[in-house]
Amino acid sequence: MTSLQKPEIAIVGGGPAGLSAALSAVRQGAEVMLIDRDPALGGQLVKQTHMFFGSRKEYAAIRGIDIPGKLMAALEEEGPEKFKPLLDTTVLGYYDDGVILADKEEEQAMLIKPQKTIIATGAAEKMLPFPGNDLPGVYGAGAVQTLMNVYGIKPGTRVLMIGAGNIGLIVSYQLLQAGVEVAAIIEGAPKIGGYLVHATKARRAGIPIKTSHTIKEAYGKDSVEGALICSLDENWCAIPGSDLDMKVDVICLAVGLTPQTELLWQAGCEQKYIPELGGYVPLRNEKMQTSLPDLYVAGDVACIEEAGSAMVEGKIAGLYAAADLGYAEKVEERYTSYYRELEELRAGPTGAKIRQGLSRLNGGV
Amino acid sequence: MRIKEHPIIDFKRGKPVSFTFNGREITAFEGETIAAALHAAGVRVLSHSHDLKRPRGFFCAIGNCSSCLMKVNGAYNVRICVTPVREGDRVEMQEGRGDIIAKA
Ligand SMILES: Cc1cc2nc3c(=O)[nH]c(=O)nc-3n(C[C@H](O)[C@H](O)[C@H](O)COP(=O)(O)OP(=O)(O)OC[C@H]3O[C@@H](n4cnc5c(N)ncnc54)[C@H](O)[C@@H]3O)c2cc1C
Numbered sequence: 519m520t521s522l523q524k525p526e527i528a529i530v531g532g533g534p535a536g537l538s539a540a541l542s543a544v545r546q547g548a549e550v551m552l553i554d555r556d557p558a559l560g561g562q563l564v565k566q567t568h569m570f571f572g573s574r575k576e577y578a579a580i581r582g583i584d585i586p587g588k589l590m591a592a593l594e595e596e597g598p599e600k601f602k603p604l605l606d607t608t609v610l611g612y613y614d615d616g617v618i619l620a621d622k623e624e625e626q627a628m629l630i631k632p633q634k635t636i637i638a639t640g641a642a643e644k645m646l647p648f649p650g651n652d653l654p655g656v657y658g659a660g661a662v663q664t665l666m667n668v669y670g671i672k673p674g675t676r677v678l679m680i681g682a683g684n685i686g687l688i689v690s691y692q693l694l695q696a697g698v699e700v701a702a703i704i705e706g707a708p709k710i711g712g713y714l715v716h717a718t719k720a721r722r723a724g725i726p727i728k729t730s731h732t733i734k735e736a737y738g739k740d741s742v743e744g745a746l747i748c749s750l751d752e753n754w755c756a757i758p759g760s761d762l763d764m765k766v767d768v769i770c771l772a773v774g775l776t777p778q779t780e781l782l783w784q785a786g787c788e789q790k791y792i793p794e795l796g797g798y799v800p801l802r803n804e805k806m807q808t809s810l811p812d813l814y815v816a817g818d819v820a821c822i823e824e825a826g827s828a829m830v831e832g833k834i835a836g837l838y839a840a841a842d843l844g845y846a847e848k849v850e851e852r853y854t855s856y857y858r859e860l861e862e863l864r865a866g867p868t869g870a871k872i873r874q875g876l877s878r879l880n881g882g883v
Numbered sequence: 884m885r886i887k888e889h890p891i892i893d894f895k896r897g898k899p900v901s902f903t904f905n906g907r908e909i910t911a912f913e914g915e916t917i918a919a920a921l922h923a924a925g926v927r928v929l930s931h932s933h934d935l936k937r938p939r940g941f942f943c944a945i946g947n948c949s950s951c952l953m954k955v956n957g958a959y960n961v962r963i964c965v966t967p968v969r970e971g972d973r974v975e976m977q978e979g980r981g982d983i984i985a986k987a
């Protein structure tokens with residue numbers, strides 16, 4: 519075991535939330551170690567080839583893949599001596615005394631004892647139970663994106679997409695761009711969950727979107743050769759005789775995300791089950807501080823939302839983690855502007871679910 | 884199954900490397916994971932479930948699900964979806980849980 523490292527602030531997860539937290543804390547003057555298990559920073563953004571929705575301030579209308587570079591350039595400008603990225607490094611444990619155990623490929627495990635820790639580990643994809651869901655060829659939407667947008671490899675030739683939320687719609691369109699056929703997008707709910715712009719784009723490209731439909735089974739010998747789908751009545755029960763056999767070699771699951779809270783459970787901070795926010799999420803105050811005073815959170819791990827809000831939450835967590843260490847310049851002023859940004863992002867009908875979830879988290883009904 | 888043309892992304896592939904899968908020689912590009920390289924070569928079955936021996940493939944691509952564990956250069960239980968491919972790698976299908984006590 520190597521010697522104990524003691525950065526002022528450690529951030530676990532270098533997606534939009536973690537990167538923004540790093541930038542915000544470094545700007546205050548704190549010294550930051552940013553740990554990510556991937557070989558490159560950016561989290562989910564490294565696969566998002568589409569133009570982003572959200573507020574202009576948080577880089578809407580530029581492509582997701584281009585955002586990490588901008589944040590990295592800003593960090594570079596603030597002074598690289600204060601910023602230490604630790605890549606290819608997985609955080610495995612968080613102990614009672616605030617010590618982090620991290621593992622870097624082919625090196626010895628590391629112990630890190632920061633004064634403040636920000637957890638920004640993002641989310642994991644949900645699974646759907648159906649016979650044959652373990653066959654090769656059933657992929658999470660994230661895996662399909664990784665294959666085609668990071669490595670330039672087609673996942674197969676003909677895809678059935680399950681889920682018509684934003685992710686299902688966007689990944690379907692990206693499949694077409696990669697030259698892969700999308701047989702249909704099916705959605706259990708009677709309504710498309712994603713934004714109209716994305717649904718329209720998919721429809722215009724000729725992909726049928728079937729609402730009130732679900733998958734009954736996937737079949738194939740060694741890998742997926744097809745799927746049986748059926749329609750659902752208003753009680754989500756299969757309508758007899760509505761089975762449809764679809765010949766596809768890939769079934770892509772885009773049925774939602776759930777916060778990756780393992781480290782928060784290990785740390786022992788208080789969490790509550792809030793379906794609107796994606797599952798169990800940590801209790802936190804307006805500073806993004808959890809029930810443990812030295813532990814902060816930001817991004818999808820705190821609430822399944824969007825990159826824009828993840829970045830603002832990151833800024834708030836970074837700001838206060840640094841302020842608590844005495845780097846308190848213009849804290850009130852900055853917080854007020856970040857808070858307004860969050861409010862703007864969560865305004866209107868698209869933010870209703872998040873607002874309701876956050877109100878329940880804070881004791882409302 | 885590599886994408887040749889794409890309206891948005893310009894894939895900058897690394898230099899070619901060769902490795903073996905169950906003895907068969909496969910060419911990949913530096914910077915790819917072993918899983919990506921196998922997928923590009925049309926290999927979809929990566930392992931089998933312990934009890935029922937059902938085929939298992941690539942699923943999460945981020946090292947979360949353990950569906951892609953293989954034997955790489957003699958080491959068992961390597962998550963090939965997060966392991967970069969290197970020149971001369973020996974990749975083998977692993978049956979069972981693997982022997983984790985390294986033999987010299
Ligand atoms: C298909 C798709 C389309 C989207 N489109 C949009 C859009 O148009 N606009 C928008 O605003 N949002 C969009 N989003 C959502 C957005 O990508 C996420 O909300 C955002 O990435 C969340 O940021 P994050 O930093 O919280 O998490 P992530 O981006 O998931 O980053 C988490 C990071 O933590 C690392 N990590 C996790 N666990 C560990 C560990 N134990 N040790 C070390 N590192 C760890 C991971 O490697 C990862 O890099 C989209 C998402 C998807 C999947």
Ligand code: FES
Pocket residue numbers: 940941942943944945946947948949950951952962963964965
């Ligand atoms: S595909 Fe999930 S761990 Fe490799």
